[in-house]
Amino acid sequence: MTHRNDLERHLGQLLDVARFKDYGPNGLQVEGREQIGTLVCGVTASLGLIEAAIAAKADAILVHHGLFWRGQDGRVTGWMKQRLARLLAHDINLYAYHLPLDAHAELGNNAQLGRLLGWQGESRFGEQDLGWLGSLPQACSLTELAGHIGSTLGRTPVLAPGDGRALRRVAWCTGGAQGYFEAAIAAGADVFVTGEISEPQAHYAAETGVAFIAAGHHATERYGVQAVAHQLAAEFGIRQQFIDIANPA
Incomplete structure (x- = not known):
């Protein structure tokens, strides 16, 4: 088990988040329970991935494409409400790293x-x-x-x-x-x-x-998040699982 803040701090340093100008916030996007023992990773924070993470009894989800992007409608309605409602109801943390995850020299x-x-x-x-x-x-x-x-x-x-x-x-x-x-x-x-x-x-x-x-x-873009999740499992002794939600794009 590890604390959600320790995980975010480690990821911020590992991926050198501060160096990037990005299209949305990198790091902890939705706060869940304090202690993390099981991590699910995937490409995008879609409802399909969130439901799969709930079924896997995940404490946290790590993705490349998070929920929040520069210039989007800020209202919590429709698909945004559905995703947030499921995360909050199950107290699951959501971590998202966009350009920093693309760029890392080994894990990106x-x-x-x-x-x-x-x-x-x-x-x-x-x-x-x-x-x-x-x-x-x-x-x-x-x-x-x-x-x-x-x-x-x-x-x-x-x-x-x-x-x-x-x-x-x-x-x-x-x-x-x-x-x-x-x-x-x-x-x-x-x-x-x-x-x-x-x-x-x-x-x-x-x-x-x-x-x-x-x-x-x-x-x-299926591979960087898996490499980072493996690193986190080794560093913190947590369980990790990659779940691929098919996408034709």
Whole structure:
């Protein structure tokens, strides 16, 4: 067992929360019981994850996507009421870490996705150094790389082909980082991998020759939270469980 404040303090230091300008609050978003012995982790603080955590008798939930975001409607109605009501009724703590969880050099989403796919990050690029750049283990085609990513993540990627060059330098940033594509091109990538694609990226790929792979927002961000939860279990002797709530995005 550990105190909720000790857990938040440890996570704040581990993930270097103070260094980031983010889209919402990082840390303890909903206060529950003081003592934590069982932790459930997941990608998003959805009602489905909250209900699964209740069934697992969790004292706390750790997520990448929390409840509160800059510019959202502040009223507690609809889906927000439902989620908060279930957390408060069962006295469950909710911890959320967004950009700090993406960026951590070992436990973060980018680091863990690179490890899973066999990529070694050699440098960083983009706003707040969130993007990673490295070399592929061996040169390959876009079809070969997309097949490897799809089979590993269990989701067929969306492709915006470049000029058909052999791919040697890969840039990646998990989640909704399609806006980093131009920075990845400038950094010297042959291909950029992220979770989502928007309309402009298909044109940039065609016009610059750099390929773009959208491998799924949820699919690319399942791994950092698991790595952090394993670290917490080792550090504090608590039980942890990852629950994956499927998401087509």
